[in-house]
Amino acid sequence: MSELAQKIIQKINEAIDNDTLVLPTLPEVALNVREIVEQEDSGFADLIAVIEKDTALSARILKVCNSPLFRGVNEITSLNVGLSRLGMQYTSSLAMGLAMQQMFQATSEMIDKRMRLVWEKSTEIAGMCSVLARQHPHLAPGQATLAGLIHAIGALPVLKFVEDHDIQINSVMLDNLLDELQPLVGDKILQKWAFPAELAAVPKSCVDFLRTPEQVDYADLVMVALLQSYAGTDHHYTEMDYALIPAFERVGVNPDPEHEDEDLSAQMEAAMMMLAV
Numbered sequence: 001m002s003e004l005a006q007k008i009i010q011k012i013n014e015a016i017d018n019d020t021l022v023l024p025t026l027p028e029v030a031l032n033v034r035e036i037v038e039q040e041d042s043g044f045a046d047l048i049a050v051i052e053k054d055t056a057l058s059a060r061i062l063k064v065c066n067s068p069l070f071r072g073v074n075e076i077t078s079l080n081v082g083l084s085r086l087g088m089q090y091t092s093s094l095a096m097g098l099a100m101q102q103m104f105q106a107t108s109e110m111i112d113k114r115m116r117l118v119w120e121k122s123t124e125i126a127g128m129c130s131v132l133a134r135q136h137p138h139l140a141p142g143q144a145t146l147a148g149l150i151h152a153i154g155a156l157p158v159l160k161f162v163e164d165h166d167i168q169i170n171s172v173m174l175d176n177l178l179d180e181l182q183p184l185v186g187d188k189i190l191q192k193w194a195f196p197a198e199l200a201a202v203p204k205s206c207v208d209f210l211r212t213p214e215q216v217d218y219a220d221l222v223m224v225a226l227l228q229s230y231a232g233t234d235h236h237y238t239e240m241d242y243a244l245i246p247a248f249e250r251v252g253v254n255p256d257p258e259h260e261d262e263d264l265s266a267q268m269e270a271a272m273m274m275l276a277v
Contacts, residue, residue, distance in 0.1 A: 024189065033095045069274060118152050127272045128229065130144055150190065154203050157185050213250075220251050
């Protein structure tokens with residue numbers, strides 16, 4: 001790692017320790033959705049009332065409803081019908097996650113491009129997690145989707161720091177910064193947002209490749225989806241021997257692409273496109 005990258009990491013770590021690193025706030029629509037879910041007397045009508053105020057979010061959710069994983073014989077054009085098909089738990093998790101897309105924007109071209117790439121990768125991981133969760137009754141596909149969407153949320157303050165301080169670095173150095181810092185910063189953000197512990201742990205735990213929890217959890221799903229998404233590329237994760245990563249066995253996915261479950265792979269491939277912009 002270059003001396004410049006090390007200095008930047010030191011500065012950001014100092015800002016984290018001093019609580020001076022500016023962390024993003026949860027978008028209003030996400031807060032409203034969470035408030036509805038936490039109210040015992042709320043229902044679909046309340047959820048629809050919040051979501052339909054956001055045209056872009058409504059369109060994204062309808063796209064999910066009409067994806068191969070959820071669509072029936074006829075195309076769904078009504079938000080009411082679509083949400084009924086997804087279910088309240090899945091819809092609320094999906095809405096909270098998708099509402100975060102608005103945060104992945106910057107003014108400088110390089111940082112804006114990187115934020116968009118981070119979001120695109122997050123949507124791929126989220127879709128794959130949704131499929132993987134269906135193999136484990138104690139995990140909810142909606143929460144798994146949200147786990148995928150927030151696993152790299154720590155990239156936001158790091159990229160914003162680079163932009164605000166007009167730091168001139170190349171993409172390789174930026175990758176190193178994100179690898180080093182986004183798990184720690186992501187943990188800080190999700191604690192600030194009061195996310196449940198099983199989700200707040202995801203940014204750190206999903207890159208702890210030798211972890212051994214008692215049973216498969218959302219971090220495992222994200223880890224496997226993340227590694228699978230890079231298979232066949234030149235990403236440095238592919239230099240690891242996936243067969244030595246315990247999460248694959250817990251999740252129930254063969255790490256060897258030559259022995260993969262074709263049906264599961266087809267579902268995951270479709271799911272990767274489900275949340276694409």
